[in-house]
Amino acid sequence: MRLYTLIILLSGIQLCAFAQKHPIVFETSIGYNKVKSRLAENLMYKQSFFDLKSEVDQWLGKDIDVPVPKDAAGGYTHDKHKANYLLMFGSGQLYQLTGEKKYADLVKQMLFKYAQLNPTLKNHPQATSSSPGRLFWQALNDANWLVYAGMAFDLIHDYLTPEERNIIANGAFKPEVDYFTKGIPEWYDLIHNHAVWACAGVGIVGIATDNQDYIDMALYGSHKDHKAGFIAQLDGLFSPDGYYNEGPYYTRYAILPFYLFANSINNFNPELKIFTYRNNILEKALEGALEQTNLNGVFYSYNDALKDKTFVTNEVVVALDIASQIYGCKPAYLPVIKSQGRVILNQAGLSVSNALQKQKNILPFYPYKSAEYTDGPLGNKGGVTVLRSGKDSHLTSLVYKYSSHGMAHGHFDKLNINLYENGNEVLQDYGAARFINIEQKWGGRYLPETKSYTQQTIAHNTVTVDEISHYNGDESVSEKNHPIKLFSSYGKGNVQVVIAMDSTAYTDVKMQRTICMLTLPNIPKPVIVDIFRNLSDSSHQYDLPFNYLGTVISTNFKYKSNNDFLQTLGSKNGYQHLWKIAEANVSGKFNQFTYLNQNTFYTISSSTDDSATIYFTRIGANDPHFNLRNDPSYIIRTNGDRQTYVNVIEPHGNFNPVSEIATNAYSSITDISKIQDDENYTIASITLAEKKLIIFQSNNNFSTTQIHRIKMGKDVFEWTGPICVFYNNKIIK
């Protein structure tokens, strides 16, 4: 109904005069007429308005500084230009919401200064990126500027005379648009989040300045050939499930230009039906990112993620408000909107805050459930499965990653797992090493330790062969390959399973990893069984780390501690950053390690084929600038051609430091033994709470209908499908 109205309206506008159709980018004039009178309608909307007003008001009447670019991220000129574009956008909105000309004038004066500055700019003096910026050290930030300055211009469009519009369009915008589309078109035409920002900037400026050429380049690339541009990005950056190739932390970042530009396209040309494009790909993208957060809203930290980023960031506020308007404000969105505590100041924001105010029973958390995402534009490049158990604050989430590389921010982490429980990180992905916008820390950029450590395989909870990272740490090779999911079953019953395989990370090692999340009778928390098979014809060293977070409580083996001096675990591929704190030579039969994380106990019980060496390590070596956190790891090393690890990760018990009571502080597992492990089957027996837990797994037939029959002693076990779990003599389903 709304769309239909808009179409009629726009047709009408196009027939009479261009001047009437602004603002249109962030909100239409009709939209502003609606919300203006309803500012006081509810608390969150009103508060968001006054927050913006008090931010902008402090700059009214002050000198406008548009400095000559000089500093890296975190420095004065960087922060000033960033503050300027946000101020322009804010002030433009206030002009529309209050009608007060002082707000429009602030935007005008500032854009005039940019109209003077921008034509004079060459590459930024601090440009170290392959895509240098002009106002900023990297082109990405210039694209941010273009998005916000374009929206601000649109908001004061009618306040400006045609001559003034010309001055700004040609002085402030054209140099940036030309630089992107003609100066660095190879960057502009990438299928990459930076280029999404650039296209959004060019497109928004196009709509704001009535420049169809810009709009076309934004939608279809600098050559308008449909091989690049916004539509190609919608096709190329998401899998059919909405999985964003760089992972959820970067979805959070990319989602903003996607939604801002889609919103303006939708206002300008609803016939493009941008929000239903590719079966609502933008809805799937946003929900896929929300689904991949920890209880506290932090995006899962795989790839180059920073762990401070939650879904209360501005990017998600904007996207979620717009999504609520377009796709409906679903109950799942409300706990997120509630914790965001603010809305955008257009019709979308108003409707969202009204929905929140009306709804009495808001879910305590986003309704997380087990989920699976394919990777790649066609959904055929591996993927990510999140297995979940429990609910609300007692949620266990295991992330199993068998996706493709994820561009420049990807890690060498094939078949990696991460574990979250009760809102805590229990087996971590380090994420990236970066102090964003803290100038003293390498200008706020990604620190060198991101490449030298956090992207390396040893930083992950997966196997490193011969101390060499997957694909020998070569991004270009990794980008061409990916693991394969063999089987998965999740989201229902007491057995959730994913089996994935990779034969590309190493030339002569095939890795197959099975992750089962089991809910067992009378066992209060889920038990995770992890069968990691490393198969080769030649002998190798296999290192499987568990990057646990917590305090060592106990082991069932003796180890030698390095008390008076420490050395590194290795010399390259991330190993040079690990101090070797303690080590143990163990038989491999059954080794247990218990740690305490945020008052929950976790035990990792492991069985390996042959004797193993276990290392306790801590990050910190070769880190002269204190750029890395000093986090621990528990690494199990074996040698051989074929080496299978059977691990059980078992959350158990609780320690209450206030009442000083520890319950279930001991693991309930007393033995693991491998009954069979060959090309046909892997069968592992685990003694848990004095009962037998047996995992049967087919290694060569992953059909869900295949019937398997195994004779073990006097007993015959029969089941259907690639995997079966027996517990206490019963099949668990």
Next chain:
Amino acid sequence: MRLYTLIILLSGIQLCAFAQKHPIVFETSIGYNKVKSRLAENLMYKQSFFDLKSEVDQWLGKDIDVPVPKDAAGGYTHDKHKANYLLMFGSGQLYQLTGEKKYADLVKQMLFKYAQLNPTLKNHPQATSSSPGRLFWQALNDANWLVYAGMAFDLIHDYLTPEERNIIANGAFKPEVDYFTKGIPEWYDLIHNHAVWACAGVGIVGIATDNQDYIDMALYGSHKDHKAGFIAQLDGLFSPDGYYNEGPYYTRYAILPFYLFANSINNFNPELKIFTYRNNILEKALEGALEQTNLNGVFYSYNDALKDKTFVTNEVVVALDIASQIYGCKPAYLPVIKSQGRVILNQAGLSVSNALQKQKNILPFYPYKSAEYTDGPLGNKGGVTVLRSGKDSHLTSLVYKYSSHGMAHGHFDKLNINLYENGNEVLQDYGAARFINIEQKWGGRYLPETKSYTQQTIAHNTVTVDEISHYNGDESVSEKNHPIKLFSSYGKGNVQVVIAMDSTAYTDVKMQRTICMLTLPNIPKPVIVDIFRNLSDSSHQYDLPFNYLGTVISTNFKYKSNNDFLQTLGSKNGYQHLWKIAEANVSGKFNQFTYLNQNTFYTISSSTDDSATIYFTRIGANDPHFNLRNDPSYIIRTNGDRQTYVNVIEPHGNFNPVSEIATNAYSSITDISKIQDDENYTIASITLAEKKLIIFQSNNNFSTTQIHRIKMGKDVFEWTGPICVFYNNKIIK
């Protein structure tokens, strides 16, 4: 009025029959009659009742296990006996509150089992303490048992026949009382928190079983000579200000038997006026402990503290409810009661929960203010000053400790400081190394690293001379000595100062430390100036650590990082636990180190007399059982006979990781220079925000009325009192 009523009542009771006066220990029968009918009066009280009921109900009808003592803390028999005494007390209360006999019966059956077991007990098999227990590994836990079992007995007194009472009094209680008062009287008669529990236990059992002999031994010691017992403990464990000799973490623990027993004495013999004894010493003790908490309610971590303990623990709930009834439910108490979220189930608890429900404007935090406490029964053994600035969540608290040792849980930490800001620990005291009640961690006891590291001087933010701890780490020597406060001024104006001195920790070094907390015009956060003078006639090595918590952001000096191997900083007195991460040889003139703690920047700017060596260390060496946290330190080392450090600790700016904005990330201090430093004056000049901040300090006259006059170049500076602060050519007051 209430007291008067009770006196009349008790006189009446004593004239007729003993049986009428029970219960009387935790609450009187009159009190129970009052609260019984008002259970539903408010939510918190009702909830506390149902919480207790559901805890107790799950044990009704189940077998009662009173096992033969066997295990250490955290083990089954330990936890069972602890659970038993809590269950008896809970069930006894429910009998009074509901009148249901099943609750009384549970207590009776359990006490009968103890009446069988206790006479058979010798020292506990796991007893490693100098005061072994019988039911538990240490006598302290037996005393806990006696307190709760005694209260439980009193609650079901009238349900029992005289014969049953005899069986329990002689079987369950007498062996414990005899063991304490005759078996280990040297322990029972200590002026020490363990003995407070023991006296409370004996006294409560005395009141419960109408045994005046026990009551007298509880109040006046095993010899009833007034040299020991509860009254002597009230005299000897607190300073006149209510400072508890072991520090606030242990006040929290000791406060429970103090209040429980005082409450029962007050019910039994109000004429003793126990709650007004020593000018309301119990009121002062409780408030002194509350005042010494961080914003999150965690007790300051000096001495053997564990950092998980907050004022929501059961001990404080009990004490605060009783205190509210006795001394009035002050507005300051309400935020604490609110965060406790529960009350005790007697008249005190009911009145407190009613007060909370009635009060609309509850303070957001306990109203922390600058405070000073003398130490020692006569208040003449040094003390502790807490300087504070800011309010609510933006509170800066600096703890300056110049107290006496603090018995077995004291540290060698003369003139130590700790800094808290915005609820975060910024310069820490490690506290103790212990995982209380986690059996795998040395039976839950204090770990050996408490002695080998956390009690040592180097673990504190004060000077270690020649790598030897204060008093050479000898507790008995430390107990006999203490620093001296020379001057303090706090709680008003923009300059808060404490000057203290110690000449006892080392035989030939005198240490004098001045701490100023300054609020300066146009500087948003307080600035802390720290002048540490080390005076000796012979040459020494002085190490001043800043045990910062956070991430290294930058230094203004170059350092050499130990990249490939680590060694310890030293071999003994705690140094053996420190890895030497990096070091720098600096001129000493002006060295700066900035770190980030919970998104606030802190810079430590330092000037030393001569060249210095700076070490970045991290805890972890010689810790084979992973008992210590791997926290960092920044240690400034100088050599010489007289060495004065001028340090400025400067909180500044903020990093918002969600908006990615860092503000004021740089220190505003650009120079420190010492103008004079001799027996007469120390004068330090600090350039801050491009203005001169000059500290004038008299070193030999601490009179507040003395006029000082100093000529510096053409300028003459004149001031009154031991210290004066000039900023931007004006005296700051």
